[in-house]
Amino acid sequence: MRTNVIIGGQTFIIERNSPSEELSNKYDGRIFYDKNKIYLSNNCEISYQDEVLAHEIIHGLVEKSGVASILKKSDVNEELVVELLSNIFWNFLKDNTDFFIGNKEVL
Numbered sequence: 001m002r003t004n005v006i007i008g009g010q011t012f013i014i015e016r017n018s019p020s021e022e023l024s025n026k027y028d029g030r031i032f033y034d035k036n037k038i039y040l041s042n043n044c045e046i047s048y049q050d051e052v053l054a055h056e057i058i059h060g061l062v063e064k065s066g067v068a069s070i071l072k073k074s075d076v077n078e079e080l081v082v083e084l085l086s087n088i089f090w091n092f093l094k095d096n097t098d099f100f101i102g103n104k105e106v107l
């Protein structure tokens with residue numbers, strides 16, 4: 001199980017905790033750019049934790065790519081964009097489980 005992920009050159013530690021302080025008892029996951037942390041609630045199925053992790057990674061990609069700053073200047077809600085992207089990304093990963101494995105030379 002991965003304990004960190006690098007997004008846009010920034011390493012984030014992935015912590016799976018009870019949904020207390022960091023998650024304010026109302027989020028299943030959150031990304032904190034200033035703390036270099038992605039918190040996930042461990043109060044749900046591991047497959048759902050992975051889905052939430054994909055969502056938080058998309059938040060990071062949107063932030064690090066500059067898309068988030070574009071969205072802030074528009075009427076488009078970042079959460080909606082992240083939700084749409086993370087849903088299709090999660091389904092892509094499920095439909096193509098071995099897509100990236102063994103292709104390190106391509107990357």
Ligand SMILES: [Zn+2]
Pocket residue numbers: 055059079082
């Ligand atoms: Zn979100």
